[in-house]
Amino acid sequence: MNIFKQKTNSDRNSNAVIITAIALLSIVIASCGNPQQAQQAPPPPSLPVASVTSGTDTTYQEYPASIEGTVNVEVRPQVSGTLDRVFVDEGAFVSAGQPIFKINELPYRAALNNALAALHAAEAAQANAQLEVDKLTPLVENKVVSDYQLKTAKASYRVATANIESAKANVSTAQINLGYTLIKAPVSGYIGRLEKKQGSLVGPTDVAALTNLSDVHDVHVYFSLGEKDFVSFKEQYAGETLADKLKRLPAVSLLLADGTVYSKQGRIDIIDGQFDKTTGAITVRANFANPQGLLRSGNTGKIRLSLAHKDALIVPEAATVDMQDKVFVFTVGDSSKVKKQAITIIGKNGENYLVKDGVKVGDQIVLSGIDKLQEGMVIHPEKAPEKVAAVAKN
Secondary structure, three states, rough: OHHHHHHHHHHHHHHHHHHHHHHHHHHHHHOOOOOOOOOOOOOOOOOEEOEEEEEEEEEEEEEEEEEEEEEEEEEOOOOOEEEEOOOOOOOOOOOOOOHHHHHHHHHHHHHHHHHHHHHHHHHHHHHHHHHHHHHHHHHHHHOOOOOOHHHHHHHHHHHHHHHHHHHHHHHHHHHHHHOOEEEEEEOOOEOOOOOOOOOOOOOOOOOOOOOEEEEEEEEEEEEEEEHHHHHHHOOOOOOOOOHHHHOOOOOOEEEOOOOOOOOOOEEEEOOOOOOOOOOOOEEEEEEEEEEOOOOOOOOOEEEEEEEEEEEEEEEEHHOOOOOOOEEEEEEEEEEEEEEEEEEEEEEEEEEEEEEEEEOOOOOOOOOOHHHOOOOOOOOOEEEHHHHHHHHHOO
């Protein structure tokens, strides 16, 4: 009896384990078959898209520039001496021929007096030689004296005449040097900084000039173009030669150091004959009228050039992402999958990039939310809001 009871209890325990396992398996199967409990994939994100358009647009490029007067000269002394007078002040406007400096003239007036005295002595010697010729001429004709003496007298006369010419040249030199003691403005313009003050010793070999004088009724603005910019710039305008192209160039603007635009527009009139080997750039000159004298030599600014782009592809800047020195957009392809596409930018106008290649007209691009996109990701394209679409078209 005891043996039978032990077997019965063992069988009961085994059956209980089997029943428990079957129950757990049923629960697992039931849970897997329940659609409410199954994990669902998230829906694709809805993002605004727009078509790439094209059009003719103008971009602007700015280049650092330096400003100089049409005439910008250094005023230097041509004789040495003490600076006795300074007739003008820094920044003053002077007219051509107006006195601006006076060097002590006493040494040069004395030199002129000596030259005049030497001239008078030479003239007297010539007169004396002429008397000797006049005295010997009849004597030779009457054969009283030999003609040798007359030839000697005539030679002395020619020497006296040459001495007069030399003395006259010395007088002219002395007069010129005396005139150099009064320094006059070579052109009309504005006086620069006065490097030497009254009482200073000045001379032609001084390193620094007395001052600079600038005629700024018109100013020249110089800037440089790199080789690629220069080639692109030339291709914008018709003409067989560079001179023809210069005639067709549009007016350029000048941005002053404070960022304001100068009221007058200028014209590019000269392009340098060669590129600088050091910088790889070529110098270009624009001419601006300056009737009010607001611009001065030494000013700096920026030249703003306009470049017309015909049939350029237009892409909003907000629809692009920068990565490793390249610019990308996300295009929408078949099955609403996005593709990261590199584009080549040729300019910018407002909020739009002007694109050369990488996309084509009609391509659908994602306008926002691109920071969360990945290659091959599926989205739900939505028509862009009117404001965003307007940015894409303008």
